[in-house]
Amino acid sequence: MIIRNFKKEDVPAVLDLAKEMLDYHHDIDPYYKPAVKFKNFRNEVAGWLREKDTKVLVAEIDGMVVGYARGGVEEAPAYADKEKMGVVFDVLVARTYRKQGAGKKLFIELLDWFMAKKVKNIELSVDARNIVGIEFWKKFGFFEYKLRMRLDL
Numbered sequence: 001m002i003i004r005n006f007k008k009e010d011v012p013a014v015l016d017l018a019k020e021m022l023d024y025h026h027d028i029d030p031y032y033k034p035a036v037k038f039k040n041f042r043n044e045v046a047g048w049l050r051e052k053d054t055k056v057l058v059a060e061i062d063g064m065v066v067g068y069a070r071g072g073v074e075e076a077p078a079y080a081d082k083e084k085m086g087v088v089f090d091v092l093v094a095r096t097y098r099k100q101g102a103g104k105k106l107f108i109e110l111l112d113w114f115m116a117k118k119v120k121n122i123e124l125s126v127d128a129r130n131i132v133g134i135e136f137w138k139k140f141g142f143f144e145y146k147l148r149m150r151l152d153l
Contacts, residue, residue: 001102003109006056006068008049013065014058015045021092028129031152055113059093059102067093069106073117086114086122091136103136111140 006014019035026034035041048056048070059067069091076082088110093102114122124142126133 001100001105002060003057003105004060006048006058006070008046010058010065010068011042011046014056014068015042017065017068017092017094018045018090020094021090025127025130028127031150053117055110057106057109059097059106061097061102066097067091067102067106069103069110071110071114071122073114073119076121080121082120084117084119086117086119088122088124104139107140 018041022033022035022038025032038044048054051072053074054070054072056068056070058065070089072087072089073084074087076085088107091103091106091110093100093106111122122142124137125148126137128134
């Protein structure tokens, strides 16, 4: 397994993985749009290559992209006693390649990038019903510190 930087040729494979994640979340809750409702999603994924202070990595096995991770450095919110923070936007491994260490390797490489950027805190969002995701992040020491709630009218 190789962990490497995302490149233009990876857009179709990463797009398929991102669509898988969108549909997974839609299955959890129809509040989330399914992949088919995203307009110009291919352009958005391709645009990740140009985003400042963003790192996108892919996991490759036998020449095939089987996972990706995307994180960035952002200005910390006003209530935080830091100037900047790391944000994990996505980490996804194709279903057939899960439990083989790709997610862990992707995140560790992303973590190294955050440390090189001198980030002291990393945040992420995970749906409260995504038990697999929550367990994955807790293995790295992430903890709940804020609860975001929604009311459907």
